[in-house]
Every structure is written in C-alpha cells, then in structure tokens.
Amino acid sequence: MADDVDEIEKKDEEQAEKEHFIRILNAFKFYRSHSMRRVYTAEKSFNGLPQHHQEFIPQFLDNLKTIQTCITHNYEIIRLIIKDAECMFENKTHEADDKPEENLKQMPPTNFDMDKVKTTLKQIVRDWSSTGEEERKMCYDPVIAEVKDIFADRDPSTVGILVPGAGLGRLAFEFAKSGYRCQGNEWSLFMLLASNFVLNKCSEVDCFTLYPWIHQWTNNKMSADQIQPIKFPDVNPSDLPPTSDFSMAAGDFLEVYQTPDAYDCVATVFFLDTAHNVIAYIETIYDILKPGGYWVNLGPLLYHYADIENETSIELSYEEVKKVIKKIGFVIQKEETDISTTYTQNPASMLQYRYSSVMFVCQKPKEPKTA
Structure with missing residues (x-):
C-alpha cells in the first residue's frame, strides 16, 4: 500500500515538473505575440488622437514598426535559446513542440511568466554584454x-x-x-x-x-x-x-x-x-x-x-x-x-x-x- 502511495506521489511530482517545464517554454514561445500586443495598443492610442495631434509626431508609427522588427529579432534569439530545451533537461515528451497552440491553450503563460522572459533578456545584458x-x-x-x-x-x-x-x-x-x-x-x-x-x-x-x-x-x-x-x-x-x-x-x-x-x-x-x-x-x-x-x-x-x-x-x-x-x-x-x-x-x-x-x-x- 505504501509503495502504491509513493508511486502515485512520484507520478504527481513528475507531472507537475512536466507542466512547469512546458509552461516556461510556452512563455518563451508567447514572447512575440505578447510583445506585439503592446505595440498594437500604442498604435490604437495614436490612431485615437485628433488628426492635428498626430501631425505633431509624424515619426511615431515608423518607430512602432522599428519596435516590431526588434521584437521579431529578439524572438529569433529566443528560438535559439529554447531550441535544445528538451534535450537539456532530458524531457522524454515533446508536447511543447508537437502541439504548441494546444499547449498554450492548456497552460497559458501568466503575466508573471512574461515578465520573467523580459527579465531574462535584460539578464543577458547584465551578465554577458559590455553594457x-x-x-x-x-x-x-x-x-x-x-x-x-x-x-x-x-x-x-x-x-x-x-x-x-x-x-x-x-x-x-x-x-x-x-x-x-x-x-x-x-x-x-x-x-x-x-x-x-x-x-x-x-x-x-x-x-x-x-x-x-x-x-x-x-x-x-x-x-x-x-x-x-x-x-x-x-x-x-x-x-x-x-x-x-x-x-x-x-x-x-x-x-x-x-x-x-x-x-x-x-x-x-x-x-x-x-x-x-x-x-x-x-x-x-x-x-x-x-x-x-x-x-x-x-x-x-x-x-x-x-x-x-x-x-x-x-x-x-x-x-x-x-x-x-x-x-x-x-x-x-x-x-x-x-x-x-x-x-x-x-x-x-x-x-x-x-x-x-x-x-x-x-x-x-x-x-x-x-x-
């Protein structure tokens, strides 16, 4: 009986670790979509301005396009970061890659998770850049x-x-x-x-x-x-x-x-x-x-x-x-x-x-x- 309980607890622990792992991967994978939403919010705010106010800041939308390009570039770095993730942690399941949309729906990243992704990028600056x-x-x-x-x-x-x-x-x-x-x-x-x-x-x-x-x-x-x-x-x-x-x-x-x-x-x-x-x-x-x-x-x-x-x-x-x-x-x-x-x-x-x-x-x- 005790062995059965231990086995159940072990499986529960493994499942929790697996779900945590997939959730973190999902946060990295959601980076571009999450970041673009903020750009769209800024664009919507700009479009809501009176026309003559928009004319005061003619470069605003161009700057947003540049930010979108930067987000896409950051996402390419993120893809490299998570590329060998399953192998790194000897994860036997590859559900995070096989069904990315389904996994995002089942275990969507929280705002806290997304903040962690952004912090990780800044941590690269702190630890591994001349800046x-x-x-x-x-x-x-x-x-x-x-x-x-x-x-x-x-x-x-x-x-x-x-x-x-x-x-x-x-x-x-x-x-x-x-x-x-x-x-x-x-x-x-x-x-x-x-x-x-x-x-x-x-x-x-x-x-x-x-x-x-x-x-x-x-x-x-x-x-x-x-x-x-x-x-x-x-x-x-x-x-x-x-x-x-x-x-x-x-x-x-x-x-x-x-x-x-x-x-x-x-x-x-x-x-x-x-x-x-x-x-x-x-x-x-x-x-x-x-x-x-x-x-x-x-x-x-x-x-x-x-x-x-x-x-x-x-x-x-x-x-x-x-x-x-x-x-x-x-x-x-x-x-x-x-x-x-x-x-x-x-x-x-x-x-x-x-x-x-x-x-x-x-x-x-x-x-x-x-x-």
Missing part, C-alpha cells in the same frame, strides 16, 4: 576581489567555490576563469535555459544582437533609447583553461546541497532575498562549508516572495539577519554597508533604481562550536 560591465563592477568585482584575497596563499585549483543563484553564470564563469573549481547553482528555468545557450552555444565574442529595452515604454529620453541594441557575449564563454573545473547545477539550493563540509567558499550575490526562509539558506551555507571555509555575500534584501499570494516568506531586517548568522555559528570578519548597486538597469533610462546593498565576509570556525 552590463558597470553593473558587474559594482556587484561581482568586490566579491571576486575578496575571494582572491582570502585564498591568496592557495593554488586556485584546490579551492572549491559554490555560487548559488548563479543566474546566467557570469560570476561562476569568472571564478573558473581565475582557476578556481566552481559550480553555479540556479533554480529558475528561465535562467537555466538562457545560461545553457550562452555558455554552451556561444563560441564567439559579440556574435548575437539583442534589443533588451523595447519593453520600456516610459522614461525614455530619446526614441532611439528604446530600440538601442546590445551585442553578446562580450567574452567567449568557451575560452576557459583546459584544466578548468566549471559546471552549472539545476535545482533548489536547499534540496541540491545537503552534503556537509563540501566547499571552501560560498559566494552569494543578490541571492539571500530569493529565499522563502532566509534562515534555512544561512543554515545550509554553514553546513556545506568546510571548517574554516568562507561565505562572501553582497546584495540587498528585497525578499522576492514578500506580498505574493499563497507564498510563505520571512522578511528579516539586516540587523536580524546578522543575529541569525552569528547564532548559527559564523564569525563575521568583514562588513560594509551602503554599497550602491543596480540590477538589470537600463543606463539610458530617466528612472534609475539603486540598492544600498550590504557586503560581508563570514567564516565557519575551524573547530566545531561547543554547546
């Missing part, structure tokens, strides 16, 4: 510098680093490029599909073009800003030393990483606040670090699940987070607050969001804590 270099300097460079300083006396190939919440993998890639053994971990299928494309399918510098800002209809100084292209990747992702030990692991951080004393360093950037329960994150980081290992963190506390219906979320202040860090057993060795950072920010926008982030370095004691 995102300034953001990377703010967010990645301080963490990389700390890790290099901590392990200055060790051969990098002997240092194992984990980067949870790796996004499109640039931070983990930079560690691997510096000779460290590094694994990136990511839960979001949106990010995993895109990172797989960049890391495994891009072998030349600036070989693809993307229009990441066409969905920004407000706060544009110039019409040209909305259709500004970027090229990616700004480096060759396959250009790693032959001895590099670099990988990306898919899955929930708390479920994937349960082996104690496994890593010399955990590097987290804009990651802590992705937790339903930030305390569980901190506990897991402590457990998987080797005695004497280091945790380097930089980011804000946005708390992604706050105020989302039917989602649990514990929102702690930074003061409370520090208390938890110490109670779990970490020794805070360095701390800096008010670090100005941005996240997938359009540098040309009239509206600029900035975080006043914190950065800290913690060490797991070499000797186990006593009761």
Whole structure:
C-alpha cells in the first residue's frame, strides 16, 4: 500500500515538473505575440488622437514598426535559446513542440511568466554584454576581489567555490576563469535555459544582437533609447583553461546541497532575498562549508516572495539577519554597508533604481562550536 502511495506521489511530482517545464517554454514561445500586443495598443492610442495631434509626431508609427522588427529579432534569439530545451533537461515528451497552440491553450503563460522572459533578456545584458560591465563592477568585482584575497596563499585549483543563484553564470564563469573549481547553482528555468545557450552555444565574442529595452515604454529620453541594441557575449564563454573545473547545477539550493563540509567558499550575490526562509539558506551555507571555509555575500534584501499570494516568506531586517548568522555559528570578519548597486538597469533610462546593498565576509570556525 505504501509503495502504491509513493508511486502515485512520484507520478504527481513528475507531472507537475512536466507542466512547469512546458509552461516556461510556452512563455518563451508567447514572447512575440505578447510583445506585439503592446505595440498594437500604442498604435490604437495614436490612431485615437485628433488628426492635428498626430501631425505633431509624424515619426511615431515608423518607430512602432522599428519596435516590431526588434521584437521579431529578439524572438529569433529566443528560438535559439529554447531550441535544445528538451534535450537539456532530458524531457522524454515533446508536447511543447508537437502541439504548441494546444499547449498554450492548456497552460497559458501568466503575466508573471512574461515578465520573467523580459527579465531574462535584460539578464543577458547584465551578465554577458559590455553594457552590463558597470553593473558587474559594482556587484561581482568586490566579491571576486575578496575571494582572491582570502585564498591568496592557495593554488586556485584546490579551492572549491559554490555560487548559488548563479543566474546566467557570469560570476561562476569568472571564478573558473581565475582557476578556481566552481559550480553555479540556479533554480529558475528561465535562467537555466538562457545560461545553457550562452555558455554552451556561444563560441564567439559579440556574435548575437539583442534589443533588451523595447519593453520600456516610459522614461525614455530619446526614441532611439528604446530600440538601442546590445551585442553578446562580450567574452567567449568557451575560452576557459583546459584544466578548468566549471559546471552549472539545476535545482533548489536547499534540496541540491545537503552534503556537509563540501566547499571552501560560498559566494552569494543578490541571492539571500530569493529565499522563502532566509534562515534555512544561512543554515545550509554553514553546513556545506568546510571548517574554516568562507561565505562572501553582497546584495540587498528585497525578499522576492514578500506580498505574493499563497507564498510563505520571512522578511528579516539586516540587523536580524546578522543575529541569525552569528547564532548559527559564523564569525563575521568583514562588513560594509551602503554599497550602491543596480540590477538589470537600463543606463539610458530617466528612472534609475539603486540598492544600498550590504557586503560581508563570514567564516565557519575551524573547530566545531561547543554547546
């Protein structure tokens, strides 16, 4: 009887994973139609203006046509991103490709899903374009510098680093490029599909073009800003030393990483606040670090699940987070607050969001804590 229950639960879980997978693919496939709708809305608003008002902005419709062209081009990139999706995740069913219209009807993407697709495009800018270099300097460079300083006396190939919440993998890639053994971990299928494309399918510098800002209809100084292209990747992702030990692991951080004393360093950037329960994150980081290992963190506390219906979320202040860090057993060795950072920010926008982030370095004691 128990075996039957386990088998039913396993099938239910597999079905849920399959439906989630197809829903994410559908969101990517719906990108062009979804984006065009916004263009049609703008065109309808223009046509509703009095004729003499239309004459004030004669280039308006031409600009919309250009945006449509950019959307179509972005969709071609998206098709490349999802091309090998089923093979990547060893999905045995290909329903998402066999009956795309039926799947879209059965599992239509939500507005949240479509926002994730747009965010993924902007994440390419942040991680893999020269336009995102300034953001990377703010967010990645301080963490990389700390890790290099901590392990200055060790051969990098002997240092194992984990980067949870790796996004499109640039931070983990930079560690691997510096000779460290590094694994990136990511839960979001949106990010995993895109990172797989960049890391495994891009072998030349600036070989693809993307229009990441066409969905920004407000706060544009110039019409040209909305259709500004970027090229990616700004480096060759396959250009790693032959001895590099670099990988990306898919899955929930708390479920994937349960082996104690496994890593010399955990590097987290804009990651802590992705937790339903930030305390569980901190506990897991402590457990998987080797005695004497280091945790380097930089980011804000946005708390992604706050105020989302039917989602649990514990929102702690930074003061409370520090208390938890110490109670779990970490020794805070360095701390800096008010670090100005941005996240997938359009540098040309009239509206600029900035975080006043914190950065800290913690060490797991070499000797186990006593009761």
